[in-house]
Structure formats: structure tokens, C-alpha cells
Amino acid sequence: MPITGSIGVQPWWRRWPHRARAAWRSSLQFRTVAITLALSTLAILVIGLSIILSVASNLFQSRLDLALDASNRATLSAQNLLDSSNASDRAAVQALFASAVDRVTATSARSEVALFRVPDQSPSQVAPTDRRSRVLDGVISPELRQSVQENPGGQYWQSVSLGNDAGGTDPGVVVASDITVPAAGRYELYIGFNFADAQATLAFMQLIGGIGAALLVLLLGAIIFLVVRWVIDPIRGAAVTSRRIAAGDLSVRMPEKGDDELATLARSFNAMAESLQARIRELAELSRMQQRFVSDVSHELRTPLTTMRLAGDVLFNRREEFPDTTQRTVELLHGQTERFEMLLGDLLEISRYDARSVRLETEPTNLVTLAGDAIESMHALATEHGSQLQLVAPGGHLDVEVDPRRIRRIVQNLIGNAIEHGEGRPIVVAIDSNEEAVALSVRDEGIGMAEEDAGRVFDRFWRADPSRSRTIGGTGLGLAISLEDAVAHGGTIDVWSRPGSGSVFRLTLPRRAGLVEVASPLPLGPDDDGRPVRLPKEDA
Template sequence: MPAVRMPDWRSFPARILHVWRASLQFRTVAITVVLSALAVAILGTYMSISIGGNLFDSRLKQVLAESSRATEQAQNVFDSDLATADPSRTDLEYLSASVQSTIRSSTTSPGGLGVAIYRTPGQQTPVTMQPGQSRGFPDYVLSSELQAAVEGNRGAERVWWQSVELNDGRPAIAVGSLLTVPNAGFYELYLVYDLGDAQQTLSFVQQTLLLGGLALVLLIGAVTYIVVRLVVGPVRVAAEVSEKLAAGQLEQRIPEKGEDVIATLARSFNGMADSLQEQITKLGELSRLQQRFVADVSHELRTPLTTIRLAGDVLYDQRETFPAATARTAELLHTQVQRFEILLADLLEVSRFDAGAVELEVEPTNLVRLVEDAADSMRLVASERGSDIRVVAAGGYFDVEVDARRIRRILRNILGNAIEHGEGKPIVVSVDSNEDAVALAVRDHGIGIATDDLTRVFDRFWRADPSRQRTIGGTGLGLAISLEDTSLHRGYLDVWSEPGNGTCFRLTLPRDLERSIRVSPIDLPPAEPTDDLGVNDDWTNKWEA
């Protein structure tokens, strides 16, 4: 049975954040729903508080009116029945029970929980009426503050009330007033009214508001989703068509429907796409014609160039038999024919790059050995300019799948550049590797390149100093071709330079063409060589000079 992979809940916030950033529709609906929920919550809270306050005020007015009538009835009973009689204890207790019964029977307000009559403490009277209360009266809700307020109400007809809570959590109102019993003194009358019915009404209203608010928020979210989908849909289509156009599918267009703003946008976009397609097609055709022209011209020039080169070689070999001026002419002819031949080869190579007709011919190659061979081949030319080439290989002693011919051409180009501009100072070729890449760097200590010119180093036919005479015979295409060769290997070619401190070119290649390069194994510029690398005295003297 295959294992069931549980979802990683920790990745949900990152996914939501990604959707938030990537989806305009989700972001718009989410913001609308959140703001709508906030508005509904504020409005619902206000309505709930307002309705609750109105319900409480209504019940309070009803309770206070009921309590005032009950107090008046009780006082009338005591006054009328004891006005002519000689009260005794039994009569007072009977009268108290009669008063409680009268109050309960005359109460019209729902939620009445009973009546209690208590003697006000601290009195000396001829007779005393025993305190009494109806069955189930919640005497625990009578606070000392309420009792103190009622006790201090002597001589004034006033009803005191207080919000209380029953044992089961229901709200209630406790009302107290003061009665005067002839010959028996002052007694406190308390009534408690249950507000559970009002609380149920408020709970029902709050539940209705909550469900209605949730339904309203969901409805707003659904409407927003539909509206945003109608608006964002064409924008998404336009974005998809734009991506396809950028990928080269120039025939893609946005469907045109209706006559609204979206349709106008579609027509404008399609018109722009038509214009771009026409221009790109013209430019592509012009580029193909230019590439073909360069290739054809370069190819057609090879035959007469071969004839000229053969004739020039004959003249060059017999130059010692010619007069001095003629001999010099033969030498110049030989040099320029060689340069012309190299230029034609470079132009053909550039045309192949432009046409996308270049393929790598990879083979296992030891980069250190390749660098040493290239350095040896250039050492004579370097010595003629007064420079010494030194190879420092800290790593890279393994075979790498590369096109050796192209890597050798890159190395010869940057070595030739170092010799040309090194002003006779030492040149160091460094080789190193790490787990991802292998790299080589060519460092000279010549005139360097101005900072503003570094971005143009790899441009075709660009020279840092056009007035400077070339002695190696460069065509101005070497670095541009080297950059193309590097891109074929999925590597990169960097340059560092400071005026007066020299220049360094660094070539970094992946050890595996299927893997990416995280960091180059050689710094730019690389560290200077030291004595522990075996530098001889002559080299050290040149380096310090």
C-alpha cells in the first residue's frame, strides 16, 4: 500500500502569501471581504448594543412602574387596615402575608421572582412584624449597597433598583422601597424581576444579525469575485498573449468582443501587436539578409584570398632578392594577408553564431594541461614584448567535458590581449576548481581599461585605444567570439580592470553542463602569487618592479 503523504501545514502561510502576491483577483476579493466583514461587524455591534440598551430601558421602566404601584398598594394596605384596629403580632404577620399576596396577584410584568419584606434594623417600636418573603425569593441578589440605599430612604417616596445576576447567569433587576407600618416602624419591600425573556430576545436578535452579517459578507465576496473576474479576465488574457508575443508567437491576438473599454483595449493591443509583428518580421528578414551577405562575402573572398596569399608567400620568400622598398612591401603584404585571412575566419564564425548554427563538440579535457599548452604557444610572442607568462594551478587537475578547440581559442584571445596591453610586465594564468565549476583567469599588470569602457569590452570591433598599434594582429572580434563560446558552455566570462593596475579576464565553466554555477572558484582579480608557490628570483624582481 503506498504511503499517504500528509500536508505540510507549515507551508500554508508561504503558499497564501504567494497567492496574495501573484493573484490580483484573490487580493481584491480578500480585501473586499475583510473590509466588508469589518464594516458589518461594526454595524452589527452598534445595532446589538442599541437594541440591548432599548430592551433594558423598556423593561426597566416597566419594572420601576410596577414596583412603584406595588409599594403604593402595600403602604395603602398597612395604612387602611391598621388605622382603626389595635394591631397585634398575629394581625401584623397575617397582614404581611396578605400584602405579599396582593402584590404578587397585581403584578403584570413578566419575570417576577417574588416579594420580600424585611424589618429595617436599629428600631424600637411597640410591636414588631416578622420579616417574610415569598417562596423561591432569591435573597442572595440583595446587595449591601441596595439595602443601604433603601434604609436611607426614610421620609421619601422613592424606589431604588440594581442590576443583578441570578445563580444560573440570567440577568435580573432587584427593586427596593421603604414601607411605614403603624406602631411597627419601617420595613423594606424588595421585588426581583427576571430579565431572561429580554436576554433571549437580545440573543435571538444577535444571532440573526450574525447570520445575516455572514450571509451579507459571503454575498459581497461572491459579487466581488464575479465582478473582478469579469474585469480581470480580459487583463489575464492580455497578459498571456503578451507572454506568448514575448516568446516569439507573433501571431497571437486578444479576442475582441463588444464595444466597451475592454474591447477598445483589445483593439489597441492587437493594433500594436500587428505593428510589432510587421517591424520584427522586417528586422528579422533584414538580419537574415545581412547574415547571409556576410557569410556569402566571407566565403566568396576565400578563393581570391587564397590566390593572393600564395602569391604573397612567393614574394615573401624571395624578399631578400628585392630592393629594400620592395622587400618591405612584400613583408607588409604578407602580414596584412594573414590578418585578412584571420578576419575572414572570425567573420564566418560570427555569422554562424548569429545564425544559431554552432554546436559544441565536447570531449574530456584536462584544463590545466590545455592552459599550459596555450601558454607555451604564446610564450615566444610574450617574450618579444618583454612579458613572462606564469601558470598557477591550484586545482582543475581532472577532465571536464568541454569543446577544447573553443576553450583554447578563448584562452589565446585573452592571453593575446594581456600580452598586447601588459607593457612587458608579468602575466599570471590561474587555474582552480570547486564542486560546481572550474575556472581560469589571465591577469596582466599593464595600462588597464577605464571604468566607463568596461561595458564595451566584448563589443564587436571595439578597441579601448584606437590609436594604439596592434603587434599581434587582432581583428577586434576575438573577445566577442570568446563571449559566444563561453555562453555555449553555459559559463560566464568576466573582466576586471583598473587604469595603471592591469586587467584580469576570468573564465568560469560548469563541471557538468546540466548543473548551474553557484560561485566561481577564482576571485576577481585572483590573489597575487607568493614565494611558497615556487616563484624564482627573476620572477619576484619583475613582479616587484
């Protein structure tokens, strides 16, 4: 029975934050447009809100003034009507009261009118009953009524929500005053003014303002995008050009258009690129001449050196026949000739690395066996300096594809360096391996080095103490060539050293090609935190 399933795909609203963050980090144009749009939108919102609030306040105040004026006119008109009458019986007062209400409604052009007889007055048989309003019932606050009752002749108002025919509410105000009815006493007069038309006007203005603001933001976004792109494109071109120059394409140039600042930048960049190209070409030619000079001199010195070596060997073999002074001279000549021959060999080897003409001759090699042979060959020298060599190999017994001659040279150089600076103390050569790498370390307990000196041990002809001579006839190129040999195999050599605590040199070789970072199976020093070793790519 086939098994079916679905591949989970994140929806766009979950993917876009990651894409936005990536665009923010990688695109100057995106950041500029986004920041400018955000600030422009904020400014438009602040200005728009200020305008809307100001318009709403002015619109409300104007409508309120009209309502107060209409209420005042209606109250005066009704009071004049009441004052001009001499009605005294109940029927006449009732008719007069109805006429006053009609006068208020007609003068104020509002149907929401309510009248309530002020409490605590003397009872009257002719006093008309209160005039109530369905719209105003429940919206007149006790505070408003109290103000009217306690202040005859005053005018007060209150913002309220007035019911409409659709079952909803509209904003409005209730304006309160009082009138005096003959033979009946004072009455509270409340007139409701509906501001629905003002609210509709304000809503329309807000809609138009919102649409205008959105269109303005879009227009600003388009303008900003075009302007920023016009400015960013030359910068992007400069970045692309600089990357191509950094990659080795020294012939690429930026286009030069116009006479503005960007064109000046392009011309300056192109002039810098041309100067850099000329300088690099000059340095490359100088480097080739130097490499050729070293190689030619080394080859040319081979012939006289061979003659000197043959003559020196003859004298060295017959040194017993010479007086003591001459015998010592012959021994010095023989030793320095050997060292000169080693120096020429190292110079030729380092020149091959400089010229990138080194080819590895790899074969399956057991590093434990190779290290044992190297230790055996260095045993006499270690004994002469009072050092004891010890091999510790918990792992690394499987064969590895390496150039045995170059790896043996690395091991001998590291052991020789440990013997020279080990102060006659024991030297431990350790080999171990894991799934990613195989490592070999050489540890001595000698004088050690400071951290700044440990960073320069692979420099050519460099010594931590210039006043200290080499005691085993080294050329000063051993560690530099060892590092080149390690890099040629895709590996590296790390060093740990502390004054008075000795030094550790660790060779790490990847078991598979293409590995960039591997965990070395051997610790580098007491403060090694197990971080992966970064190896060079396999293009050496």
C-alpha cells in the same frame, strides 16, 4: 524480516497555510476576493455589533422603565392600603402587613418581594417580622440598602442575577423603595424583576443576525467571485497571450468582445502584438540580410585577398632588394594583408554564431596540455613585449570533452589580450578543477579597466581607450568570439579588472551537461566572494 513503515503526510490544517500563501502570491483573483471579503466581513461585524448593542440597550431600558413603573405603582398601592387602616394591635398590624405584601405582589405581578424593617428605629411590640425571599437573598447589596435607609420616599434599582427553577441564573433588576407600616415604622421594600424573556428575545435576535450575516457574507463572496472572475479572466487571458508571445508565438491574439474597457484593452493589445510581430519580422529579415551580406562579402573578398596575399608574399620575400622606403612599404602591406585575412576569418566565424550554424567537434582534451601549447605559441610575442608567461595548474589534468580548436582560440585570445595590456609585467595562466567544473584564468598586472568598461569588453570592436591602437594586430572580435566559443560549450567567461591593478579573465566550463550554476574552482579577483557562476543552458 520485512521492514515496514509509513510515509508521513501532513494534515490539512498544516498544509492549508502554505497553499493559501502560494495562492495569495500567484492569484490576483484570490487576493481580490479575500481582501474584499475580509473588509466586507469586518464592516458587517461592526454594523451588526452596533445594532445588537443598540437593541440590547433599548430593550433593557424599556424593561427597566416597566419595572420601575410597576414597582412605583405597587409601592403606592401598598402605602395607600396601609394609610387607610387604623390597626394598632399586633394581630391587626400583622394582618395589614400581609395584605400589603399581597397588594405589592399582585400589583407588580412579581413573587420576588422582600421587606426589611429599617434599623435604628424605636422598638415596637407590634412590628411585623421581616419578609425574606429565597431568590433575593444574597443579591441585595449593602449599598442599595443604605440608599433606601438614608433617603425615605426614594426609588433605586440594581442589576442582579436572579436564580431560576433550573438551578441557573437569569438577568434582572431589584427595585428598592420604602413603605411605612402603622405602629411599626419604615420598611425597606425590594421587588425582583426577572428579564429572562428579554434575554431570550435578544439571543434570538443575535442568532438571526448571525445567520443573516453569515448568509450575507457567503452571498457577497459569490457575487464578488463572479464579478472578479468576469474582470480577471480577460486579464488572465492577456497574461497567457503575453507569455506565448514572449515564448515566440507571435500569431496568438486576445479575443475581442463588446465595446467596454476590456475590449479596448484587447484591441490595443492585439494591435501592439501585430506591430511587434511586423517589427520583429522586419528586424529578423534585416538580420538575415546583414548576416548574408557579411558572409557573402567575406567570401567574395577571399579571392582578391588571396591574390593580394600571394603578390604581397612575393614582394615581402624580396624586400631586401628594394630601397628602404619601398622595403618599409612592403612590410606594412604584408602585415595589413595578414590582419585583413584574420579579420575576414573572424567575420565569417561571428556570422556563423549569429546564424546559429556552429557545430562543435568535441574530443577528450587535456586543458593543461592545451594551455601549455598555447603559451608556447605566444612565447615570442610575450618576449617581444617584455612579459613573462607562467602556467600554474594545481588541477584540471583530466581530459574534458571540448572542441580543442575553439578552446585553444579562447586561450590564445585571452593571453594576447593580457600581453597587449599587461605593460610588460608577468602574466599568470592558472588551471584548476572541481567536481562540477574546470576553469582557466589569465591574469595580468597591467593598466586595468574601470568597472563600467569591464562590462563591455566582449562587445564587438569595442576598446576602453579609442585613442589607443592595437599593438598586436587584433581584429576587435577576439573576445566576442571567445565568449561565443565558451557559451557554445555551456560555459562562460567572467572578467575582473581595476585601474592600475590589472585584469583577470576566467573561463569556466561545466564537467557535465545541464548544470546551470557551478562553483568555479578558481577565484576571479581579490574581492571574489565564491558565489556560484551561472552558466547558460546547453541549447547554444
